[in-house]
Amino acid sequence: MLHKLLRLPQGKWMLALYAVAAIALFCAPLYLSDFRLNLLAKFLAYAIVALGLDLIWGYTGILSLGHGVFFGLGGYAMAMYLKLTASGGRLPDFMEWSGLTALPWFWKPFNSFAFTVLAGILVPALLALILGYFTFRNRIKGVYFTILTQALVIITTTLFIGQQAYTGGTNGVTGYTKLFGYSIASPGTKTVLYLVTVAFLIAAFVLCRVLVKSRFGKVLRAINDGENRVRFIGYNPATYQMIAFSVSAGLAGLAGxxxxxxxxxxxxxxxxxxPSIExxxxxxxGGxxxxxGAALGAILLNSAKSVFSETYPDAWLFFMGALFVIVVVFLPKGAAGLFTQLKWFKRKEAGHEGADSVRYPAV
Structure with a gap:
C-alpha cells in the first residue's frame, strides 16, 4: 500500500498535501489557544495579500509597492461599518471631537454590511484598475511603475492622517467590540471568524490557481517573459496587466x-x-x-517575527534580518524554490542512473 502511495503522480500528491493543509487549518481551534488562534487568523489574512501580490509580481513581473493602500482601504471599509454599529446611531467619537454635527455622506452607506463587503473589495480593485489604465496603456513599467505605487502609498496615508474628522487621523478607527450583536473578543466569535478566514484563504488560492493555470495565466507568464513578443502575436498586454492588478488589489482589500x-x-x-514593503x-x-510559497512566506515570516519578538525582545530585529539575508543569498528563488531544486536534483540523479544502465549491443 505504501509503495503504491509513493508512486502517485505529482499532481495527486499535491492535491493530497493541499487537503492535509486545509484540514490542519480547519482543525487549528482544537489545538491552539485563543491568543495563538487569533494570531494565526491575522497571518492567514496576510497570506491572502501575498497570493494577490504573487499574481501581479510573480506571474506578470510587475512589482507593486502599493498593496498596503489596497489592504488599508478594505480595512477602513470594515472598520467604518463596525464603528457605526458600535455608535448606535450617534456620530463616531472622533467626529464629535473634531466638531462634526452630521455623519458625512460617504459614511452613510457603510451602515449596510453587504455594501461594506462589496466596497472593501471593489474600491481597491477599481482604484487599481484606474491606476493600471493610465500606466499600462502608456507602457509605464519596471521601476517607474514601482515608484508610482509607492507614491500612491505616500499620498493616501498623508490624506488619511490629515483628515482627522473623517478617518480618525493618526489613531485610525477603533473602539468597536461587536459584530452582528456578538462580541468580537469572545472565544466563540474568534473561532468562527478564524474559520471564515480559512475559507476565504482557500477560495483566494483556488481563484489564483485557476487563473494562472488558464489561458489567461499563460498570457501573464508570457508578458513576464517578453511583453513585446506578446504584443507582436496579437495580444494587448495592458488589458491582462490591468485585470491581474485589479484582482490582486481586490484580494488585498478582502484581507484588510x-x-x-x-x-x-x-x-x-x-x-x-x-507594510507595503513587508x-x-x-x-x-516564500517564492x-x-x-x-507566497502564502507560506506570509504565514511563516510573521510567525517567526512573533516568536522572535516574544523570546528575544531586544534582538529580534537582528534575527529577522539574518533570516532575510540567508534566504536571499542561499535561496534566491525563495523557500518554495528549495523544493523545486530538490526535484531537479532528483530527476538529474535518475537521469544519470538511467544512462549508466544502458547496454550497448556487442560489435
Missing part, C-alpha cells in the same frame, strides 16, 4: 477587512510604506510565481 475583524483597529500606519518580502522569501 478580515484583518480588522481579528485585530480591532485600522490606522494609516498599517497601510503605509513599511508584503513584498513575504512573496520574495515568487508559486502561490503556495
Amino acid at each position: 477587512m478580515l484583518f480588522v475583524l481579528h485585530v480591532g483597529i485600522i490606522s494609516p500606519s498599517m497601510m503605509g510604506i513599511v 508584503m513584498v518580502l513575504w512573496v520574495a522569501i 515568487r510565481g508559486t502561490l503556495v
Whole structure:
C-alpha cells in the first residue's frame, strides 16, 4: 500500500498535501489557544495579500509597492461599518471631537454590511484598475511603475492622517467590540471568524490557481517573459496587466477587512510604506510565481517575527534580518524554490542512473 502511495503522480500528491493543509487549518481551534488562534487568523489574512501580490509580481513581473493602500482601504471599509454599529446611531467619537454635527455622506452607506463587503473589495480593485489604465496603456513599467505605487502609498496615508474628522487621523478607527450583536473578543466569535478566514484563504488560492493555470495565466507568464513578443502575436498586454492588478488589489482589500475583524483597529500606519514593503518580502522569501510559497512566506515570516519578538525582545530585529539575508543569498528563488531544486536534483540523479544502465549491443 505504501509503495503504491509513493508512486502517485505529482499532481495527486499535491492535491493530497493541499487537503492535509486545509484540514490542519480547519482543525487549528482544537489545538491552539485563543491568543495563538487569533494570531494565526491575522497571518492567514496576510497570506491572502501575498497570493494577490504573487499574481501581479510573480506571474506578470510587475512589482507593486502599493498593496498596503489596497489592504488599508478594505480595512477602513470594515472598520467604518463596525464603528457605526458600535455608535448606535450617534456620530463616531472622533467626529464629535473634531466638531462634526452630521455623519458625512460617504459614511452613510457603510451602515449596510453587504455594501461594506462589496466596497472593501471593489474600491481597491477599481482604484487599481484606474491606476493600471493610465500606466499600462502608456507602457509605464519596471521601476517607474514601482515608484508610482509607492507614491500612491505616500499620498493616501498623508490624506488619511490629515483628515482627522473623517478617518480618525493618526489613531485610525477603533473602539468597536461587536459584530452582528456578538462580541468580537469572545472565544466563540474568534473561532468562527478564524474559520471564515480559512475559507476565504482557500477560495483566494483556488481563484489564483485557476487563473494562472488558464489561458489567461499563460498570457501573464508570457508578458513576464517578453511583453513585446506578446504584443507582436496579437495580444494587448495592458488589458491582462490591468485585470491581474485589479484582482490582486481586490484580494488585498478582502484581507484588510478580515484583518480588522481579528485585530480591532485600522490606522494609516498599517497601510503605509513599511507594510507595503513587508508584503513584498513575504512573496520574495516564500517564492515568487508559486502561490503556495507566497502564502507560506506570509504565514511563516510573521510567525517567526512573533516568536522572535516574544523570546528575544531586544534582538529580534537582528534575527529577522539574518533570516532575510540567508534566504536571499542561499535561496534566491525563495523557500518554495528549495523544493523545486530538490526535484531537479532528483530527476538529474535518475537521469544519470538511467544512462549508466544502458547496454550497448556487442560489435
